[in-house]
Amino acid sequence: MKLSDPVTISQKGDLTIVTIDNPPVNATSQAVRAGLLEAVTRIEAMPEVAAVVLACAGRTFVAGADITELGKPPREPHLPDVIAAIEASRVPWVAAIKGAALGGGLEIALGCHGRVAAPGAKLGLPEVTLGIVPGAGGTVRLPRLIAGADALDMITTGKPVSAEKAMKTGLVDTVAGDDLLDAATERARALAAEGRPAPLLDRDPVAPLSDAEWDAAAERLRKKSRGQVSPLEALAALRDAATLPAREALTKERARFLRLSASDEAAALRHVFFSERRAGASLKAADAAPADLAHVGVIGGGTMGAGIAAALLLSGSRVSLIERDEASCAAAAGRVTGILDGSHKRGLLDDAGLADASGRLETGSDYAALTPCELVIEAVFEDMDVKTEVFARLDAIMAPDAILASNTSYLDVNALAIRTARPERVIGLHFFSPAHVMKLLEVVRTDRVSDRALATAGALAKRLRKTPVVAGVCDGFIGNRIMSAYRRECDFMLEEGALPWQIDAAMRGFGFAMGIYAVQDMAGLDVAWAMRKRRAATRPADERYSRIADRLCEMGRFGRKTDAGWYHYEDGKPVPDPLVEGIILEESERLGIARRDFSEADIVARIMSLMQAEAQAVLDEGIAEGPTDIDVTMILGYGFPRHKGGPMFLAGRV
Numbered sequence: 285m286k287l288s289d290p291v292t293i294s295q296k297g298d299l300t301i302v303t304i305d306n307p308p309v310n311a312t313s314q315a316v317r318a319g320l321l322e323a324v325t326r327i328e329a330m331p332e333v334a335a336v337v338l339a340c341a342g343r344t345f346v347a348g349a350d351i352t353e354l355g356k357p358p359r360e361p362h363l364p365d366v367i368a369a370i371e372a373s374r375v376p377w378v379a380a381i382k383g384a385a386l387g388g389g390l391e392i393a394l395g396c397h398g399r400v401a402a403p404g405a406k407l408g409l410p411e412v413t414l415g416i417v418p419g420a421g422g423t424v425r426l427p428r429l430i431a432g433a434d435a436l437d438m439i440t441t442g443k444p445v446s447a448e449k450a451m452k453t454g455l456v457d458t459v460a461g462d463d464l465l466d467a468a469t470e471r472a473r474a475l476a477a478e479g480r481p482a483p484l485l486d487r488d489p490v491a492p493l494s495d496a497e498w499d500a501a502a503e504r505l506r507k508k509s510r511g512q513v514s515p516l517e518a519l520a521a522l523r524d525a526a527t528l529p530a531r532e533a534l535t536k537e538r539a540r541f542l543r544l545s546a547s548d549e550a551a552a553l554r555h556v557f558f559s560e561r562r563a564g565a566s567l568k569a570a571d572a573a574p575a576d577l578a579h580v581g582v583i584g585g586g587t588m589g590a591g592i593a594a595a596l597l598l599s600g601s602r603v604s605l606i607e608r609d610e611a612s613c614a615a616a617a618g619r620v621t622g623i624l625d626g627s628h629k630r631g632l633l634d635d636a637g638l639a640d641a642s643g644r645l646e647t648g649s650d651y652a653a654l655t656p657c658e659l660v661i662e663a664v665f666e667d668m669d670v671k672t673e674v675f676a677r678l679d680a681i682m683a684p685d686a687i688l689a690s691n692t693s694y695l696d697v698n699a700l701a702i703r704t705a706r707p708e709r710v711i712g713l714h715f716f717s718p719a720h721v722m723k724l725l726e727v728v729r730t731d732r733v734s735d736r737a738l739a740t741a742g743a744l745a746k747r748l749r750k751t752p753v754v755a756g757v758c759d760g761f762i763g764n765r766i767m768s769a770y771r772r773e774c775d776f777m778l779e780e781g782a783l784p785w786q787i788d789a790a791m792r793g794f795g796f797a798m799g800i801y802a803v804q805d806m807a808g809l810d811v812a813w814a815m816r817k818r819r820a821a822t823r824p825a826d827e828r829y830s831r832i833a834d835r836l837c838e839m840g841r842f843g844r845k846t847d848a849g850w851y852h853y854e855d856g857k858p859v860p861d862p863l864v865e866g867i868i869l870e871e872s873e874r875l876g877i878a879r880r881d882f883s884e885a886d887i888v889a890r891i892m893s894l895m896q897a898e899a900q901a902v903l904d905e906g907i908a909e910g911p912t913d914i915d916v917t918m919i920l921g922y923g924f925p926r927h928k929g930g931p932m933f934l935a936g937r938v
């Protein structure tokens with residue numbers, strides 16, 4: 285029986301199957317809510333029905349509220365009312381969960397009287413990642429089903445748990461075998477025979493936290509959330525749920541959800557959600573078959589090359605890694621194995637997975653090993669001559685349709701391409717370090733790039749579970765170009781009156797994990813210094829140029845690795861350094877600049893306007909495909925706080 289477009293009910297003996305079919309992810313849009321409510325009403329009037337299984341068509345259970353509806357005035361029927369109706373049903377409802385039960389989807393499942401999950405399903409309340417808290421009872425029902433500490437973890441991090449973990453915590457009753465619907469049917473019949481369990485709202489919280497535990501958790505979150513409010517709001521909602529009568533807590537949760545849905549933070553995070561999914565659209569549109577990625581070549585096994593090789597191995601590819609000589613091969617293999625061991629220790633790989641991934645790595649110094657590969661990524665030293673030579677060798681031996689990629693972070697990929705016989709197969713693939721962790725892949729499209737090369741970049745990003753953004757060729761592409769402009773501006777602020785630790789503190793206050801000077805110390809100051817020296821000859825004489833960083837490098841202060849850079853380091857901790865302050869004051873004096881005070885707000889405002897101006901230039905020159913790609917780049921590649929939405933979002937240009 286069809287109730288509303290996305291909801292149908294069908295009979296299976298004395299059982300009713302209610303099916304939601306609302307592609308792509310069965311979100312609880314208004315039509316779904318209305319259909320579900322009608323299903324409850326009809327079933328209540330059908331005395332022959334003994335139990336209900338709530339199932340979904342397609343590849344997933346309900347993945348939550350329709351995010352496009354959040355932030356707009358909610359339309360009736362509201363999800364909490366639909367869930368209350370399910371919970372109050374005279375017959376037991378069992379949720380048959382496959383794919384993902386997220387947000388409002390898990391809240392519906394919590395309103396049901398039983399939950400059965402398919403192996404591999406994910407269950408979570410990711411609302412805080414959208415700047416909100418659960419708004420349909422999640423904070424009240426979940427801690428009445430699983431231990432308070434587990435509920436706190438799920439709701440304040442927003443991270444989903446696997447079906448297997450959900451079974452351990454009691455979130456699901458059972459994990460199905462081959463047939464989810466059969467298992468859910470069996471569970472529904474059992475509940476019908478036992479009698480419908482008490483609704484969660486009528487139960488007490490499970491293993492509630494003590495006041496001291498709540499306070500400690502709030503303190504931990506405050507430190508971690510960098511100014512993002514939703515995790516702390518989620519904690520407050522959970523604390524209400526533990527201390528107030530359930531129905532009172534529900535009312536407070538809903539008010540909190542509605543207030544946060546209209547917040548800037550929620551608007552920013554919704555923008556990021558959709559921007560990430562829109563990123564790299566032109567790669568999907570490329571009209572060609574991608575290269576086969578089952579066996580990929582990597583040249584260079586330093587930090588980047590090893591990270592790229594590890595990412596490929598973790599994705600299931602075979603990797604041929606080329607290094608100069610035996611000793612370098614051994615060092616590279618050691619780096620890759622170290623990364624795989626780390627993944628194993630963190631539980632991301634089991635014993636068999638580790639052995640399998642390690643077994644797919646081969647190292648050597650003979651390029652001939654690369655000839656079966658349809659994609660080769662070079663990650664050798666960042667120098668045009670070195671890279672040109674690598675490309676010449678590849679050009680000579682690789683199959684004509686093999687794709688040759690450079691992991692350069694700022695060199696001219698067009699220049700690399702035109703020196704090969706087939707420029708159309710050359711592309712830039714700029715990974716971020718650590719390459720097996722960072723989610724961003726900047727794909728640099730050359731003037732003559734083929735659709736096959738673009739399609740390959742898209743397929744690679746998908747395989748490695750990275751978000752691709754497409755950039756045109758310019759110095760530094762999207763990300764490094766904006767970063768170097770902004771680093772330069774920070775150095776000018778030093779000359780005008782600020783100090784590195786003030787700028788870093790202002791950036792942390794804004795939501796960055798680290799300030800720009802602490803980041804430079806971590807990465808090492810010498811690489812950028814070498815680049816500045818190479819460019820000195822071509823720098824226009826009238827261009828403003830700060831000498832402070834050069835002076836630090838001339839003193840051998842290369843950052844953490846030399847225990848001194850912008851800061852000096854005591855027991856590994858950065859400490860403001862009077863010597864650096866002295867150099868900065870000398871430079872101000874030399875330039876005849878009267879130093880002035882900078883407040884945190886001044887610093888942030890200057891950084892933002894500079895970033896936004898450079899981002900606009902990147903857009904105007906056609907380097908980025910859209911403003912949302914710039915936001916995605918800065919957030920995923922450079923630690924721009926996600927809950928602020930990105931520089932273009934803040935500038936109101938998206």
Ligand code: 3H9
Nearest residue numbers: 308311347348349350351363386387388410418419420561
């Ligand atoms: C909530 O539930 C609040 C409640 O507490 C309160 C209620 C009162 N809405 O990610 P994919 C689209 S808050 C609208 O590429 P995957 C997505 O844009 C919500 N659209 O697939 C994409 O569209 P397109 C809490 C959505 O297989 C397409 O579906 N829920 C939604 O890699 C495919 O998505 C969440 O935060 C949505 N909720 O991953 C879950 N979800 O093809 C968010 C997806 O046009 N969703 N779309 O680009 C996810 O985490 C992933 O989409 C999921 C599938 C894991 C489900």
